[in-house]
Amino acid sequence: MYGYEIFHEDILNRLIRSVREGKNAAAYIFEGHKGLHKSEAARLFAKALVCENPENAPCCGCPSCVEAQAGSHPDIIYVEKEKDRASLGVGPIRDMVTECGIKPFGKRHKVFIIDEGDLLTPEAENAFLKIIEEPPEYAVFIIICSNAEFLLETVRSRSIIVTFPPVPEEIVQDYIERKYPDEPRIDFFVKYCEGIPGAADELIGDPELEGFRDEVLSLVPRLLSKNKIHGFEAADYVEKNKDKAADICDLLLMYTRDAMVIAMGSPEKVINTDKRDKLDKLVEAYPAERLVAGVTELITARKMLDRHVKASAAILHAALDI
Numbered sequence: 001m002y003g004y005e006i007f008h009e010d011i012l013n014r015l016i017r018s019v020r021e022g023k024n025a026a027a028y029i030f031e032g033h034k035g036l037h038k039s040e041a042a043r044l045f046a047k048a049l050v051c052e053n054p055e056n057a058p059c060c061g062c063p064s065c066v067e068a069q070a071g072s073h074p075d076i077i078y079v080e081k082e083k084d085r086a087s088l089g090v091g092p093i094r095d096m097v098t099e100c101g102i103k104p105f106g107k108r109h110k111v112f113i114i115d116e117g118d119l120l121t122p123e124a125e126n127a128f129l130k131i132i133e134e135p136p137e138y139a140v141f142i143i144i145c146s147n148a149e150f151l152l153e154t155v156r157s158r159s160i161i162v163t164f165p166p167v168p169e170e171i172v173q174d175y176i177e178r179k180y181p182d183e184p185r186i187d188f189f190v191k192y193c194e195g196i197p198g199a200a201d202e203l204i205g206d207p208e209l210e211g212f213r214d215e216v217l218s219l220v221p222r223l224l225s226k227n228k229i230h231g232f233e234a235a236d237y238v239e240k241n242k243d244k245a246a247d248i249c250d251l252l253l254m255y256t257r258d259a260m261v262i263a264m265g266s267p268e269k270v271i272n273t274d275k276r277d278k279l280d281k282l283v284e285a286y287p288a289e290r291l292v293a294g295v296t297e298l299i300t301a302r303k304m305l306d307r308h309v310k311a312s313a314a315i316l317h318a319a320l321d322i
């Protein structure tokens with residue numbers, strides 16, 4: 001969209017319309033999961049804000065649009081944390097306030113993008129608050145963060161909060177197919193990314209992913225075996241990898257569901273097509289009712305995790321009830 005990889009065209013169309021009508025606000029918070037290209041969205045919005053043809057912004061042809069696209073427009077400023085700091089402190093925000101006092105180079109807006117909004121300290125937010133209470137008319141601020149709730153209420157109440165939700169599977173699929181045309185595991189990634197296209201960028205090419213998928217696949221027979229010791233072994237694996245408990249549970253559910261759909265005569269619904277041999281072995285080894293029970297119990301286990309039940313307990317519970 002206008003030269004950017006955007007997943008939320010509806011949101012961007014609204015923002016661009018506000019620029020064209022001269023109705024944009026001074027401060028925005030773009031919130032949502034990492035991997036939804038909120039930064040790309042901010043760059044596109046900034047391009048529209050500095051475009052020299054506001055009624056048609058971003059026109060993509062004026063010198064401002066060209067510079068914005070190249071990432072070299074002097075009125076689009078990125079506010080970043082100091083290199084040796086873990087948080088985004090008051091220093092860079094005070095610099096931003098000073099910079100904000102200087103009129104833009106162009107005739108339009110001066111846009112400040114704070115890409116690491118999650119790292120803002122309360123002092124930095126208070127310094128930011130002073131400038132958004134009475135901003136110069138040319139200034140626009142965009143804070144990008146995972147969840148606006150983590151920002152001060154006083155900052156939130158003076159900003160337009162723009163939420164970027166997860167997107168439909170078709171959009172994830174389209175993104176992966178275009179970016180990774182030779183990827184054989186597209187169906188798996190479309191499901192596994194859960195509406196976050198950018199999550200695929202971290203997963204595809206991760207050297208540990210395949211080992212992890214195989215390990216979890218080897219747990220499925222332990223869960224289905226109706227053998228208490230095997231159940232404890234599965235729970236033990238989850239306990240040792242509890243930072244990945246939700247991923248383990250999701251994968252277990254995906255594999256068991258894959259085996260179930262094969263058993264029920266719908267192999268075209270398999271997600272992990274690259275694991276078909278092992279899935280077929282599961283179907284040979286266990287009756288369809290056991291696979292259905294596995295899916296049901298794993299859905300329950302996943303809900304238990306969402307309620308913060310201890311992960312190993314949730315898996316053990318599933319194994320014993322299948």
Ligand SMILES: [Zn+2]
Nearest residue numbers: 051059062065
């Ligand atoms: Zn333009």
